[in-house]
Amino acid sequence: MTSKPNHTPAPAQPRSRLKALVESAGFRNTIITLIIVNAIILGATTYSLPAAVSQGLVLIDKIIIWIFVAELAVKMVALRGAFFRSGWNWFDLVVVAISLVPAAGALSVLRALRVLRLFRLFSVMPEMRGVVEALARAIPGMGAIMMVLALVFYVASVMGAKLFSGTHPEFFADLGASAFTLFQIMTLESWSMGVARPVIAEHPYAWIFFVAFIVITSFAVLNMFIAVIVDSLQSKHFDAETEREAAAHGEREQLIDEVSALRREMSDLKAMLAALQLPEGSSIRASKRDDSSE
Numbered sequence: 421m422t423s424k425p426n427h428t429p430a431p432a433q434p435r436s437r438l439k440a441l442v443e444s445a446g447f448r449n450t451i452i453t454l455i456i457v458n459a460i461i462l463g464a465t466t467y468s469l470p471a472a473v474s475q476g477l478v479l480i481d482k483i484i485i486w487i488f489v490a491e492l493a494v495k496m497v498a499l500r501g502a503f504f505r506s507g508w509n510w511f512d513l514v515v516v517a518i519s520l521v522p523a524a525g526a527l528s529v530l531r532a533l534r535v536l537r538l539f540r541l542f543s544v545m546p547e548m549r550g551v552v553e554a555l556a557r558a559i560p561g562m563g564a565i566m567m568v569l570a571l572v573f574y575v576a577s578v579m580g581a582k583l584f585s586g587t588h589p590e591f592f593a594d595l596g597a598s599a600f601t602l603f604q605i606m607t608l609e610s611w612s613m614g615v616a617r618p619v620i621a622e623h624p625y626a627w628i629f630f631v632a633f634i635v636i637t638s639f640a641v642l643n644m645f646i647a648v649i650v651d652s653l654q655s656k657h658f659d660a661e662t663e664r665e666a667a668a669h670g671e672r673e674q675l676i677d678e679v680s681a682l683r684r685e686m687s688d689l690k691a692m693l694a695a696l697q698l699p700e701g702s703s704i705r706a707s708k709r710d711d712s713s714e
Contacts, residue, residue: 438498442491451491451544458484459538485519488537492516508543515540551653558652562645569641576602576633583629587622591615605630606637 441447461477461484469477492512496503503509515537542548577598584592591601605611616630 435498435500438494442495442498448544451488452541454484454487455538455540455544462535462538485516485537488512488516488540489520508549512540512543554653554655555649557655558649561648561652565641565644565648569637572633572636572641573599573602576629579629584619584623584626588619591619602633605633606642608634608638 458481461481465474465477465481492509495509499509519537542552577595580592580598580602581595585594585598590597592598601615605615611630611634616627619626619630
């Protein structure tokens with residue numbers, strides 16, 4: 421008697437189901453909804469509300485936090501080592517851990533940091549995650565621009581302190597005050613009536629200094645920042661397109677290989693049928709010979 425094969429399910433099957441669950445659209449949309457609800461609750465707690473309403477909001481907030489904890493636990497079980505190889509998962513861990521720290525005593529400052537959990541939208545929404553990743557990729561390219569901007573700021577701050585500290589110490593008393601004033605000018609916030617014109621009233625040619633600084637910083641260097649960021653976003657888009665094209669090319673190659681293999685099998689089958697095919701009437705004679713022999 422032959423024993424029947426043991427068809428026990430593989431031990432990895434439950435984990436594969438968990439992985440499919442955490443990667444499903446429904447799971448992701450549920451977490452997004454909870455994050456948005458949590459954002460509304462955190463905003464509502466900044467108002468003076470009745471005690472019963474405040475206690476209810478705090479309770480809902482705690483429930484949502486523990487749901488986030490359960491979500492991360494399920495992801496750890498489903499993904500195992502792959503969970504810790506993702507920077508976004510580490511970000512979620514840190515944000516949720518901050519939410520679990522008691523906001524009392526020396527740790528009361530962490531109460532304000534609990535709002536950081538809203539940034540989890542970056543990790544669960546692919547569109548927002550792509551923008552953040554593109555910005556992170558643009559940081560190395562912005563290093564040289566920041567060095568140029570810092571050099572321009574330092575030279576202009578020293579010049580401003582040397583030229584205008586005697587008449588306008590409130591703006592250019594020393595290097596620090598001059599740098600802060602020039603930062604205000606770079607942002608174009610009240611720079612004309614608040615800073616430039618009072619200085620020009622005492623120094624008629626000071627407009628050259630201010631105009632040159634604004635043109636170099638606001639119109640040139642800051643636009644370089646924008647150009648680098650836009651280029652990074654475009655590169656991210658092109659990379660995604662390249663990945664999709666590579667995946668489609670791989671699928672086409674696989675399909676071509678499967679069709680070629682199917683054609684070879686059909687050719688082999690035709691050859692076998694041709695080899696087994698007998699001349700007309702031979703099958704009848706062969707059956708009569710078998711009957712007479714019996």
